[in-house]
Amino acid sequence: xxxxxxxxxxxxxxxxxxxxxxxxxxxxxxxxxxxxxxxxxxxxxxxxxxxxxxxxxxxxxxxxxxxxxxxxxxxxxxxxxxxxxxxxxxxxxxxxxxxxxxxxxxxxxxxxxxxxxxxxxxxxxxxxxxxxxxxxxxxxxxxxxxxxxxxxxxxxxxxxxxxxxxxxxxxxxxxxxxxxxxxxxxxxxxxxxxxxxxxxxxxxxxxxxxxxxxxxxxxxxxxxxxxxxxxxxxxxxxxxxxxxxxxxxxxxxxxxxxxxxxxxxxxxxxxxxxxxxxxxxxxxxxxxxxxxxxxxxxxxxxxxxxxxxxxxxx
Amino acid sequence: xxxxxxxxxxxxxxxxxxxxxxxxxxxxxxxxxxxxxxxxxxxxxxxxxxxxxxxxxxxxxxxxxxxxxxxxxxxxxxxxxxxxxxxxxxxxxxxxxxxxxxxxxxxxxxxxxxxxxxxxxxxxxxxxxxxxxxxxxxxxxxxxxxxxxxxxxxxxxxxxxxxxxxxxxxxxxxxxxxxxxxxxxxxxxxxxxxxxxxxxxxxxxxxxxxxxxxxxxxxxxxxxxxxxxxxxxxxxxxxxxxxxxxxxxxxxxxxxxxxxxxxxxxxxxxxxxxxxxxxxxxxxxxxxxxxxxxxxxxxxxxxxxxxxxxxxxxxxxxxxxxxxxx
Amino acid sequence: xxxxxxxxxxxxxxxxxxxxxxxxxxxxxxxxxxxxxxxxxxxxxxxxxxxxxxxxxxxxxxxxxxxxxxxxxxxxxxxxxxxxxxxxxxxxxxxxxxxxxxxxxxxxxxxxxxxxxxxxxxxxxxxxxxxxxxxxxxxxxxxxxxxxxxxxxxxxxxxxxxxxxxxxxxxxxxxxxxxxxxxxxxxxxxxxxxxxxxxxxxxxxxxxxxxxxxxxxxxxxxxxxxxxxxxxxxxxxxxxxxxxxxxxxxxxxxxxxxxxxxxxxxxxxxxxxxxxxxxxxxxxxxxxxxxxxxxxxxxxxxxxxxxxxxxxxxxx
Numbered sequence: 039x040x041x042x043x044x045x046x047x048x049x050x051x052x053x054x055x056x057x058x059x060x061x062x063x064x065x066x067x068x069x070x071x072x073x074x075x076x077x078x079x080x081x082x083x084x085x086x087x088x089x090x091x092x093x094x095x096x097x098x099x100x101x102x103x104x105x106x107x108x109x110x111x112x113x114x115x116x117x118x119x120x121x122x123x124x125x126x127x128x129x130x131x132x133x134x135x136x137x138x139x140x141x142x143x144x145x146x147x148x149x150x151x152x153x154x155x156x157x158x159x160x161x162x163x164x165x166x167x168x169x170x171x172x173x174x175x176x177x178x179x180x181x182x183x184x185x186x187x188x189x190x191x192x193x194x195x196x197x198x199x200x201x202x203x204x205x206x207x208x209x210x211x212x213x214x215x216x217x218x219x220x221x222x223x224x225x226x227x228x229x230x231x232x233x234x235x236x237x238x239x240x241x242x243x244x245x246x247x248x249x250x251x252x253x254x255x256x257x258x259x260x261x262x263x264x265x266x267x268x269x270x271x272x273x274x275x276x277x278x279x280x281x282x283x284x285x286x287x288x289x290x291x292x293x294x295x296x297x298x299x300x301x302x303x304x305x306x307x308x309x310x311x312x313x314x315x316x317x318x319x320x321x322x323x324x325x326x327x328x329x330x331x332x333x334x335x336x337x338x339x340x341x342x343x344x345x346x347x348x349x350x351x352x
Numbered sequence: 353x354x355x356x357x358x359x360x361x362x363x364x365x366x367x368x369x370x371x372x373x374x375x376x377x378x379x380x381x382x383x384x385x386x387x388x389x390x391x392x393x394x395x396x397x398x399x400x401x402x403x404x405x406x407x408x409x410x411x412x413x414x415x416x417x418x419x420x421x422x423x424x425x426x427x428x429x430x431x432x433x434x435x436x437x438x439x440x441x442x443x444x445x446x447x448x449x450x451x452x453x454x455x456x457x458x459x460x461x462x463x464x465x466x467x468x469x470x471x472x473x474x475x476x477x478x479x480x481x482x483x484x485x486x487x488x489x490x491x492x493x494x495x496x497x498x499x500x501x502x503x504x505x506x507x508x509x510x511x512x513x514x515x516x517x518x519x520x521x522x523x524x525x526x527x528x529x530x531x532x533x534x535x536x537x538x539x540x541x542x543x544x545x546x547x548x549x550x551x552x553x554x555x556x557x558x559x560x561x562x563x564x565x566x567x568x569x570x571x572x573x574x575x576x577x578x579x580x581x582x583x584x585x586x587x588x589x590x591x592x593x594x595x596x597x598x599x600x601x602x603x604x605x606x607x608x609x610x611x612x613x614x615x616x617x618x619x620x621x622x623x624x625x626x627x628x629x630x631x632x633x634x635x636x637x638x639x640x641x642x643x644x645x646x647x648x649x650x651x652x653x654x655x656x657x658x659x660x661x662x663x664x665x666x667x668x669x670x671x672x673x674x675x676x677x678x
Numbered sequence: 679x680x681x682x683x684x685x686x687x688x689x690x691x692x693x694x695x696x697x698x699x700x701x702x703x704x705x706x707x708x709x710x711x712x713x714x715x716x717x718x719x720x721x722x723x724x725x726x727x728x729x730x731x732x733x734x735x736x737x738x739x740x741x742x743x744x745x746x747x748x749x750x751x752x753x754x755x756x757x758x759x760x761x762x763x764x765x766x767x768x769x770x771x772x773x774x775x776x777x778x779x780x781x782x783x784x785x786x787x788x789x790x791x792x793x794x795x796x797x798x799x800x801x802x803x804x805x806x807x808x809x810x811x812x813x814x815x816x817x818x819x820x821x822x823x824x825x826x827x828x829x830x831x832x833x834x835x836x837x838x839x840x841x842x843x844x845x846x847x848x849x850x851x852x853x854x855x856x857x858x859x860x861x862x863x864x865x866x867x868x869x870x871x872x873x874x875x876x877x878x879x880x881x882x883x884x885x886x887x888x889x890x891x892x893x894x895x896x897x898x899x900x901x902x903x904x905x906x907x908x909x910x911x912x913x914x915x916x917x918x919x920x921x922x923x924x925x926x927x928x929x930x931x932x933x934x935x936x937x938x939x940x941x942x943x944x945x946x947x948x949x950x951x952x953x954x955x956x957x958x959x960x961x962x963x964x965x966x967x968x969x970x971x972x973x974x975x976x977x978x979x980x981x982x983x984x985x986x987x988x989x990x991x992x993x994x
Contacts, residue, residue, distance in 0.1 A: 078370070184696025189973045190933025192966050196704045199954050203708050283823050287936050290825050291951060306826060313833055320833070324826035332821035339817070410894050414805065443900030450891055458892040459990050460914050470899035505989045521899060
């Protein structure tokens with residue numbers, strides 16, 4: 039071995055050494071790589087900027103709104119955008135700008151909670167189902183397939199109707215929405231997680247000749263998690279946008295958010311009656327939904343391009 | 353006097369990737385005569401497949417680019433031809449056999465469909481005529497009961513059979529030049545020999561010239577007349593087969609030959625070439641082989657050695673020979 | 679092949695079971711008396727009648743007997759009476775389903791006619807302005823809420839330009855021209871989002887296939903570029919596109935609720951929605967059940983079609 043090579047090997051060993059300094063160094067390079075990749079992908083960057091603006095607006099809402107979103111003011115109904123009311127007023131004289139902000143804050147919060155709920159249900163479900171295999175797996179997956187059989191909004195309609203019948207108001211209504219949305223996301227998450235587990239299990243059989251013993255579940259989890267993280271992150275991001283569409287649709291039908299709580303969907307529904315006289319009222323909530331879903335989609339797309347190893351260079 | 357069928361002059365192929373630019377083929381020059389079998393040898397990533405695709409003009413134009421060089425086929429530069437002219441050449445005069453027949457043939461169409469498409473496009477045969485010709489071709493390449501296999505799909509054949517189908521497709525329009533890109537690599541060892549025999553047999557029978565690309569020196573020894581060794585986008589040695597095996601002049605070629613296990617028990621240990629192939633995105637300065645070369649000198653780190661004739665018909669690109677020719 | 683079909687059908691049974699279970703549980707979990715829920719308040723003040731009904735619906739028996747009775751009836755098409763129209767629910771379903779299918783099929787066909795060529799061109803002319811335009815438009819397309827798009831369409835084409843009616847329906851077999859006029863906006867609304875999605879799908883499938891080696895082989899034999907793209911690559915890329923579109927169609931059958939409301943389209947989606955508002959739960963229950971079953975069956979058909987199209991998995 040030449041001296042050059044000996045030095046190279048020494049460097050490699052140093053990096054691999056489990057010192058804190060070594061580990062931090064590796065983390066920093068990994069993050070630096072991720073940041074670099076993010077900036078290079080145009081879709082991810084634009085999406086990220088849009089999301090930052092969105093989250094910023096949601097967090098800053100209490101400080102940047104101008105009016106109480108549910109305060110009615112019949113003297114100033116249906117006004118076009120002006121200095122006083124940035125985006126105009128709706129049929130009850132409520133300031134549209136403030137309504138959009140508060141509505142957005144609520145919707146984004148619901149979306150995040152719902153998707154998180156779905157992930158926390160789906161990942162253990164899928165992982166355990168795949169890990170145990172056999173009949174447990176078969177039954178578990180059939181159940182998930184059964185849930186997936188409900189087309190479109192139907193499952194949500196059922197759950198929301200139940201909530202309505204049981205007169206669940208206010209925060210309970212929101213919780214029901216979160217539950218319904220998360221519950222409907224669960225099958226997709228479970229499927230993805232289970233798939234990764236199955237792939238890893240194959241490898242485990244190869245390792246079977248070595249006594250694995252205790253901690254095999256921990257080892258398996260450590261191997262599985264990196265595999266599922268990428269597709270799940272992309273999926274969850276896109277799902278956030280989709281969830282907002284669903285809530286808006288439900289509210290549009292009158293089954294989601296009860297008035298007078300600000301909600302983009304119900305605002306759109308209300309605006310229908312005034313389309314001839316004040317069409318702008320319908321424009322803004324729609325644009326808000328569009329912007330939000332687009333932001334999540336862009337970012338999700340960009341993430342998918344970055345995380346996908348089979349990046350076609352050609 | 354033998355006539356030159358294919359001549360590459362300073363061919364360079366560059367790819368513009370997200371991570372940077374990659375020069376896959378750099379200044380490659382060699383020539384093939386009519387009826388000759390030329391073996392292009394090198395490791396994965398040395399640029400040999402890209403060279404083959406460049407000859408067929410199958411390099412996608414972004415991100416690939418051919419900034420310089422000429423490819424003279426039967427006298428005229430392929431790189432200057434229009435798309436239509438190129439299409440007329442492909443299949444009719446030049447054909448190619450690819451490495452992995454499972455992915456190189458369309459899984460959704462039958463064997464007969466794919467081959468007759470080629471026949472009907474190039475030779476203008478009717479559907480029925482094409483069908484008959486496909487039967488002939490399949491039996492030519494040694495596929496049993498070709499009539500019955502006409503309407504089979506690619507995945508219904510075994511590995512060796514699939515490669516025969518590929519060969520049948522390539523030969524279907526009687527090209528005069530065949531490029532075979534690692535045709536035996538994906539096959540079982542026992543089948544490899546059969547396919548090799550088949551190809552060399554066909555070449556001889558039909559009087560074709562062959563560019564044979566491989567990383568397997570044993571195959572080269574068996575089938576080729578002239579050999580070019582590629583390393584990291586350059587041709588490092590070029591000579592007749594006998595010369596190269598008897599008298600290798602480039603350290604890489606020497607290393608390759610030394611690393612082959614020998615049955616005559618002369619060596620107790622295998623001597624691999626130290627190190628690993630360089631990173632083509634950030635290649636070493638000067639001679640790309642120098643980090644692995646036991647004879648590396650100062651000049652090797654500075655200058656890329658040019659391909660020079662060190663004996664009649666035997667060229668090598670190494671600074672070791674500078675002093676000798678100087 | 680037959681063995682595979684049988685296996686697949688057998689697989690359906692537990693899925694359908696879960697489906698029926700969920701729907702049944704839904705009604706069971708409604709507050710109040712089941713009889714009132716299923717039969718409505720008016721007819722059951724007489725305790726005698728009530729007792730008979732209780733027996734019939736199995737209220738005196740455990741849950742699973744009730745479930746079995748309900749299921750037994752449902753399979754025969756007896757879903758009870760609509761609380762609103764006082765007609766058998768089955769009749770309501772039968773009038774609603776064709777309308778929804780009509781809308782869904784036209785919407786998806788339109789979307790495919792636009793999306794497949796667009797996606798293919800975008801893939802072939804990758805990274806050119808055409809590609810970017812296609813990508814941007816389709817991305818925006820999947821981000822626009824359908825109902826908003828529908829409202830905008832109505833605003834523009836109906837209120838502003840006055841070319842098309844803003845809502846309504848006409849039977850195509852009775853009056854094809856009028857039917858067409860009523861169909862355009864809803865179908866466009868349905869098709870728009872689908873088209874955006876399918877364009878993206880086609881584009882990525884084509885890109886996947888175009889990278890494959892057999893494309894080079896086809897070129898190496900001298901086939902024209904047009905043939906290489908349209909005969910070889912597209913055929914392969916269509917397989918995932920068609921199968922996913924089939925699944926989309928199935929999903930669409932239940933997803934038209936909102937659009938049907940906006941356009942007053944007398945489909946099953948609207949029927950279920952109005953039933954919810956009017957507390958006509960027998961109809962809701964039956965509607966969801968039937969739609970779910972249709973989806974499951976369609977998934978099966980799509981799976982079989984996929985196997986037909988992709989010879990590699992023909993023998994299952």
